[in-house]
Amino acid sequence: MARIIQNLRAFARQDQQTDDRVDLRRAxxxxxxxxxxxxxxxxxxxxxxxxxxxxxxxxxEVRLGQVFVNLITNAVDAMADAPEKRLEILVLEADEVTVSFRDTGPGIEMPDKVFDPFYTTKTQGPSAGMGLGLSISYGIVQSFGGQIRGSNYQGGALFTVTLERHTQDVATA
Structure with missing residues (x-):
């Protein structure tokens, strides 16, 4: 419970630094x-x-965590009526670091609109949304110099977050 409360307090503080050295694992x-x-x-x-x-x-760290919470929550909500409910999260490390979120939901209805403000497919029920989560997530990732993309694959939706590695050059620049 203490760890959860610590995380919630950190979310409430809204860190504003974008050039921090963040441990992706921890976020x-x-x-x-x-x-x-x-x-x-x-x-x-x-x-x-x-x-x-x-x-x-x-x-x-906090804002990156917000992006991940949003992607996980969206994936879970999207699979509400799916016969198979499976979310795969994979981290690939190369020159950049990519975190992918792959679900077995219905996929993305309009992939070219999914990051637009106020675009939502959650119009009814307890998970009804305002269509701001992915738009905010897009802005957060962009502010870090990264990219976020959404696409369909045979069997569901795939969201990828690509982030720059933190190096000493970045820290001293």
Missing amino acids: LESALELTRAHVQEAGVELVHAPLEAPTWVRGG
């Missing part, structure tokens, strides 16, 4: 912890191999 694990109950209540199988060591990227 992702915090997001998973915050969404764990929602994932379990929805009966979603979560497939994620935790990173064994810190992976340093440019960004703000």
